[in-house]
Amino acid sequence: MRFEQLDLNLLVALNVLLEEKNITKSAKRLHLSQSATSSILGRARTFFDDDLLVQVGKTMQPTSFALELQVPIAEVLTTIRGAIIGKRDHNPHLSERHFKIVASDYVIQVLFSGLLAELATISPSLTFEFLSPFSYEVGEISKGGVDLFIAPEGVMLDHYPSASLMSDRxxxxxxxxxxxxxxVISLEQICSMGHVSVGFARVSHLSIDCSGTVILATH
Known part of the structure; x- marks a missing residue:
């Protein structure tokens, strides 16, 4: 299908190519041969009049123009997936949708243990895949790679919609x-002593920031 002379299938393939930055891995995700995937990249380069991905040593790196395209393309595909394709699964009792959710073991235990048992009765064909926040960045949700990302507020993207789900201390x-x-113990005391702090996501966001002024009660 074409829109303004753009083959919309190119957007799907280009989204994967920009995520993987690798022809072989992209071909596997697209269920295409490597030659077919390379051909698609060539067509995208012709349409956008840009190299999009260039070989740097043993890896492929996106051009500055490709980086500008990446988020808009991902957002368009996410909108189509949620607002249009998702309408086919409007009956939760019959839906066979597969959800990818990034959440810690703690969040899964607190929020999902009872919910999954209930959903198994209401929507038995729904499936869920839980992914570790230590393996995925929050930006993955803007690429359409996951459906839900649950993380501390300080880790979330400012430009992406989010809502407070729970609070803890x-x-x-x-x-x-x-x-x-x-x-009681002050943050200054904690930072002056040897201590253990929990990190979130692949780029560690510590639960205790020694630049702050929080006072924590001891138990």
């Missing part, structure tokens, strides 16, 4: 033999 566990800590 940090609890500080202190060795009972530590005489330097009383009933």
């Amino acid at each position: 940090l609890v500080c566990v202190v060795d009972k033999e530590n005489k330097d800590v009383g009933d």
Whole structure:
């Protein structure tokens, strides 16, 4: 199908190519041969009059123009997937949709353990795939690679819609033999001592930021 002389199938393939930056991996995802995938890249280069992906050593890197295209293309495909194709699954009892959700083990246990049991009764053909936030960046959702990304507020994308799902508080566990800590502990004390802090996502966003001024109650 063409729109303004653009073969819309090129957008699907180009989206995958820009994500994978590799002909072989892209071909596998597109269920095409490597030669067919290379041909599609060639057609996209001709249409956009840009190299889009260039060989740098053993890897392919997107051009600056390709980087400008990546988010709009992903957003268009996500809109089509959700607003148009998703309408076919309007009956939840019959839907066979597969959801990809990025969430920590803790969030899965707290939010999804009971929900999945209920959904198994209401929509038995729905399937869910839970992915580790340590393997996926939040930007994956804007590319259409996942359906839902659950992470601390500080990790989320400013330009992408999000909503508060739950709130929790940090609890500080202190060795009972530590005489330097009383009933409360300040962030300054934590940062001055050896401590363990939880990280989120592939680029570590620590649960305790030593540049802040939070006071945590000990338990």
